[in-house]
Amino acid sequence: MKFYKITDLEQLTGIKAHTIRIWEKRYNLIEPARTDTNIRRYDDAQVKKLLNVSTLLSQGYKISKIAQLKDKEINATILGLQQGHGEDVINKTFVNDLASAMLEFNETAFEKTFSAAVNRLGLYEAMLQVFYPLLYKIGVMWASDTAMPVQEHFASAIIKRKLSAAIDGLPTPAKRKKKFLLCLPPNEYHEIALLFSNYIIKAKGYETIYLGPNVPYENINEVLKYIKPNYLITFFIAGQNEKDLKEVIKHNISLSQKELTVLIGGSAENLKKIKIQKNTQLLHTPADLLNFL
Secondary structure (H helix, E strand, O other), rough: OOOOOHHHHHHHHOOHHHHHHHHHHHOOOOOOOEEEOOOOOEEEEHHHHHHHHHHHHHHOOOOHHHHOOOOHHHHHHHHHOOOOHHHHHHHHHHHHHHHHHHHOEEEHHHHHHHHHHHHHOOHHHHHHHHHHHHHHHHOOOOOOOOOOOOHHHHHHHHHHHHHHHHHHHHHHHOOEEEEEEEEEOOOOOOHHHHHHHHHHHHHOOEEHHHHEEOOOOHHHHHHHHHOOOEEEEEOEEEEEEEEHHHHHHHHHOOOOOOOEEEEEEHHHHHHHHHHOOOOOEEEEOOHHEEEEE
């Protein structure tokens, strides 16, 4: 069984650490184990309970009332929120259900919630409203911190598989006027944003060449010269040295092709470090990519 620090709970649930401590003392909401040095340790069941509590609080429930409910009653109340409530409520419930399934490595439950979110919202909106918020909770999305790498890998693997299947289900691109090359540079492995970009572009009917993660710069330049795309899309999500990032496009990617525009996404911290050139643009959100289609 994995144990979590109170800072992990804060990141996953959005509930401040000092608030969790108060609830433990005042309401006996959860009772963490302690290390030999008296540091709190929480298990999966306690994290799941706090995820549900977070959902109920967002809908106006008082913590004093929630604390009186048994776990089964809390779960039943959560299920009731999914009936006839607004999108914000339902999306938050989706996120917390996915997080709970992730903590248990419950692939069946994760895929069931994934499908429910996509059926309700469509893949594009589900990515924005549900899956990115989930990944943000565990330190991924367009950022880089990974507080719980095993659970992250489990959730990311399923999402990548689902995105790949959705891409395979798209019709053959009909619009040939724009061609996009998509790849991640060396030592970049967080592929979800790149896959989602591929889905967005192909769904709009444009041609893509997908190279995937961790591609050496010399290989990227070889492909650029051979296929002459209109756009190169890449992401810098892992922690990067500021000096290297400021010059990375200038020195490592050939910009001799006059019609090439380099679109760069990544963590907010990395995007601040990148030196923008005449034919480069930053992608802060998926909506920025849509502007080029």
